[in-house]
Amino acid sequence: MLDKTGIAKRIAKEIKDGYYVNLGIGIPTLVANYIPETMDVVLQSENGLLGMGPFPFEGEEDPDVINAGKQTITMLPGSAIFDSAMSFGMIRAKKVNLTILGAMEVSENGDIANWKIPGKMVKGMGGAMDLVASAENIIVAMQHVNKAGESKLLPKCTLPLTGVHCVKKIVTELGVFDVLPEGGFKLLERAPGVSVEEIKNATAGKLIVEGEIPEIVI
Amino acid sequence: MNKVVSGADEAIRDIQDGMTLMLGGFGLCGLPENCITALVKQGRKELTCISNNAGVDDFGIGLMLKQRQVKKMISSYVGENAEFERQLLSGELEVELLPQGTLATRCMAAGYGMPAIFTPAGVGTEVAEGKETRNFDGKDYLMEMAFDADFAIVKAWKGDTMGNLVYRSTARNFNPVMAMAGKITIAEVEELVQPGELDPDHVHTPGIYVHRIFQGKDYEKRIEQRTVRAKE
Numbered sequence: 001m002l003d004k005t006g007i008a009k010r011i012a013k014e015i016k017d018g019y020y021v022n023l024g025i026g027i028p029t030l031v032a033n034y035i036p037e038t039m040d041v042v043l044q045s046e047n048g049l050l051g052m053g054p055f056p057f058e059g060e061e062d063p064d065v066i067n068a069g070k071q072t073i074t075m076l077p078g079s080a081i082f083d084s085a086m087s088f089g090m091i092r093a094k095k096v097n098l099t100i101l102g103a104m105e106v107s108e109n110g111d112i113a114n115w116k117i118p119g120k121m122v123k124g125m126g127g128a129m130d131l132v133a134s135a136e137n138i139i140v141a142m143q144h145v146n147k148a149g150e151s152k153l154l155p156k157c158t159l160p161l162t163g164v165h166c167v168k169k170i171v172t173e174l175g176v177f178d179v180l181p182e183g184g185f186k187l188l189e190r191a192p193g194v195s196v197e198e199i200k201n202a203t204a205g206k207l208i209v210e211g212e213i214p215e216i217v218i
Numbered sequence: 219m220n221k222v223v224s225g226a227d228e229a230i231r232d233i234q235d236g237m238t239l240m241l242g243g244f245g246l247c248g249l250p251e252n253c254i255t256a257l258v259k260q261g262r263k264e265l266t267c268i269s270n271n272a273g274v275d276d277f278g279i280g281l282m283l284k285q286r287q288v289k290k291m292i293s294s295y296v297g298e299n300a301e302f303e304r305q306l307l308s309g310e311l312e313v314e315l316l317p318q319g320t321l322a323t324r325c326m327a328a329g330y331g332m333p334a335i336f337t338p339a340g341v342g343t344e345v346a347e348g349k350e351t352r353n354f355d356g357k358d359y360l361m362e363m364a365f366d367a368d369f370a371i372v373k374a375w376k377g378d379t380m381g382n383l384v385y386r387s388t389a390r391n392f393n394p395v396m397a398m399a400g401k402i403t404i405a406e407v408e409e410l411v412q413p414g415e416l417d418p419d420h421v422h423t424p425g426i427y428v429h430r431i432f433q434g435k436d437y438e439k440r441i442e443q444r445t446v447r448a449k450e
Contacts, residue, residue, distance in 0.1 A: 085394075124295035129339045
């Protein structure tokens with residue numbers, strides 16, 4: 001089974017040289033730590049920054065330099081600042097190559113829910129609805145089951161949707177899955193020490209297993 | 219062309235109960251702190267506030283919520299404010315949550331004189347309820363209307379007495395698009411300079427959009443999530 005770091009490391013392998021990438025809050029943020037230094041990758045923060053760098057050294061925090069999670073960050077050489085309208089302009093215009101975000105639920109046809117639990121929790125969608133509506137390449141990083149032990153990979157989402165038919169790939173602590181255009185979670189890789197049977201039991205939606213499933217290598 | 223006012227109290231003097239205000243900032247970054255303090259002191263009620271977030275419990279718009287000055291919030295993300303969540307879940311506060319890009323682009327549309335925009339954000343979700351949908355080249359888009367705000371209140375790094383504004387780093391965020399969108403736009407700046415002191419090539423918001431400007435004071439610039447790494 002992968003821990004959060006493991007999920008982040010596995011997702012980092014999906015990033016290609018020359019990509020502009022938007023990382024959501026939570027596990028996706030960790031992905032930045034595992035992008036190979038040999039790669040030219042520019043991180044977009046939707047509050048208006050291209051070229052997001054690591055957290056600042058203690059004492060060097062600047063309240064005017066934050067990411068979309070409101071964390072203090074740094075700007076790398078070659079960064080660019082822009083306003084919120086332009087930020088979502090470049091997202092809608094598909095200039096951002098890859099979006100990685102968390103989710104509460106994903107359905108087997110690629111719908112995603114991650115912003116609201118009616119009557120319990122309302123945080124808002126932030127930039128997630130814009131990102132999932134426009135990005136051509138969306139990877140979800142999440143735990144396979146919720147705190148109650150229920151599968152988050154479902155035939156149909158039960159929570160209010162963030163976007164429809166948009167998720168292409170999912171990485172959880174148990175494995176890596178493609179969301180097929182015709183519907184269904186296709187198991188690509190399983191986490192070290194996790195059997196296909198365990199993944200089947202934790203997946204409520206349609207799981208497609210073809211041939212031998214290799215272990216994740218990170 | 220006298221745009222300079224003495225401070226926040228004078229800048230917001232004619233804001234009335236029931237008006238719609240835009241407030242710049244992302245989280246607590248680039249927030250018009252002086253004007254929010256003045257709005258809390260002024261105590262107008264039944265306000266509709268358009269702002270990406272709702273502040274935290276004891277800072278930013280959170281202070282106005284605590285005083286029950288806000289009838290309706292229009293935001294994209296409000297996760298950091300317990301009092302907000304309480305007022306929302308109990309039905310005391312009306313809330314319209316919008317995708318962040320929709321929020322920004324509805325401001326932009328107002329500033330560019332366009333009545334509406336089309337965006338794919340929210341198609342197939344509850345955000346689409348009651349909105350016109352149009353299909354372009356096989357893809358659905360929602361029609362979202364330009365905002366109509368009585369006042370836009372923004373914060374810039376530097377500004378000149380003509381109302382030209384320059385923002386600093388990610389404190390820019392919603393400020394330029396909101397500055398363009400208000401019937402009356404108020405800008406508070408960290409440093410007010412004379413015409414000629416800002417390079418025209420570096421102006422982010424042309425002064426034509428700004429009606430009142432003043433040099434703010436006592437900026438707290440609170441950090442919401444202080445994240446650092448250790449020096450090796």
